Amino acid sequence: MIIWQADFYKHLSQEHENNTKWNLIVCDQQGVIIHQASCQQSEATSNWLISELEPLVKQYSPDIIKVFRPQCLSLFALVGKRLEIKIEGTRRTPQLKQILQEKYPNSVKLEQSPPQAIPESLWGDKWHFATFKAGDFFDYFSDRPIPMKELPEALNPIHLGIASDVNIPGVVIYGGRQSMYLARWLADNQPVSLNYIPTEVNKSGGLILESGLVDRWVLLTFENAEMSQSAQQYEKQKERTQGLHFFLLQPDDSGMTQTGIWLLKKEKN
Numbered sequence: 001m002i003i004w005q006a007d008f009y010k011h012l013s014q015e016h017e018n019n020t021k022w023n024l025i026v027c028d029q030q031g032v033i034i035h036q037a038s039c040q041q042s043e044a045t046s047n048w049l050i051s052e053l054e055p056l057v058k059q060y061s062p063d064i065i066k067v068f069r070p071q072c073l074s075l076f077a078l079v080g081k082r083l084e085i086k087i088e089g090t091r092r093t094p095q096l097k098q099i100l101q102e103k104y105p106n107s108v109k110l111e112q113s114p115p116q117a118i119p120e121s122l123w124g125d126k127w128h129f130a131t132f133k134a135g136d137f138f139d140y141f142s143d144r145p146i147p148m149k150e151l152p153e154a155l156n157p158i159h160l161g162i163a164s165d166v167n168i169p170g171v172v173i174y175g176g177r178q179s180m181y182l183a184r185w186l187a188d189n190q191p192v193s194l195n196y197i198p199t200e201v202n203k204s205g206g207l208i209l210e211s212g213l214v215d216r217w218v219l220l221t222f223e224n225a226e227m228s229q230s231a232q233q234y235e236k237q238k239e240r241t242q243g244l245h246f247f248l249l250q251p252d253d254s255g256m257t258q259t260g261i262w263l264l265k266k267e268k269n
Contacts, residue, residue: 001063002028002062002064004034004065005026005028005065005067005093006024006065006066006067006076007067007068007069007093007100008022008024008025008049008069008076009069010044011023020041021038021039022038022043022044024036024039025096026065027099029095031096031098034056035053035056049075050083054083057083057085064085064088065088066088066089066090066092066093067089067090068092068096070213089213091192091210091267092267112214112215115208115217116215116217116218117218118185118209119185121178122181122185124249125175125252126173127171127173127174128172129170129231129233130169130170130172131167131169132168132170133165134157134165134166134167135164135165137168137263138157146261147260148183148186148249148261149260150187150191150262151262151263155265157241157244160242166240167237168244169237169238170246170247170248171245171247173220175249175259176251176252179250180259182260189215190212191209191210191211191247192211193264193265193266194207194247194264195208195210195266196208198228202225204223204224205231206219207231210267238266243266244263244264245264245265246263246264247261247262247264248262
């Protein structure tokens with residue numbers, strides 16, 4: 001499968017501060033630049049993008065173009081429709097972000113709104129922190145009949161060089177009757193990472209779900225010293241796994257069935 005990562009965004013010209021240009025950069029999964037071009041802001045349209053990308057698409061026939069920036073996703077969507085290629089909005093474009101960081105420092109960080117509360121109708125019954133051995137994770141979950149499952153091969157602990165005996169931290173929610181509704185909501189919102197944010201150290205805090213391209217949600221809150229300490233341990237464990245963690249949704253604590261499983265990893269940018 002041929003996968004590209006692409007960006008089309010405006011940057012001030014280093015030579016002329018008042019001259020704003022839009023820059024197109026396309027690279028592959030190895031970070032090799034396939035194409036780059038610039039245009040004036042008045043030319044920055046889907047038609048210009050199509051004219052630049054059509055010859056490349058005909059030559060290489062990529063399967064997917066990944067885009068991380070919300071401001072240009074709609075333009076690429078029009079390109080994808082015209083050239084009959086899948087466009088995927090995702091934060092996980094590490095090679096492209098590295099290129100952009102070198103060319104245009106601070107161009108990768110995106111603005112985010114304050115975290116929003118998830119719909120009250122989706123709240124689960126209870127939850128807890130958990131761990132799972134890195135060496136067993138994929139073997140255990142990949143073959144189980146779980147309705148909602150997101151286990152990207154790129155996040156396989158083996159590929160990340162994580163030792164098999166290292167514990168991957170995670171969060172388990174028991175959704176009760178709302179379990180499938182919550183699973184569908186999560187799948188629609190594309191979870192990226194689940195991070196502990198303290199409101200008062202050792203006393204209270206919450207878990208913030210990063211999803212989509214720039215969305216943030218308050219998934220859980222707590223006012224409990226013991227839970228706060230567990231949350232701090234959860235974050236420390238993520239340091240051992242390069243930020244890798246999981247989110248498991250079950251209808252109850254019987255362990256017989258799972259509704260959804262997501263393998264997550266916090267993005268640097």
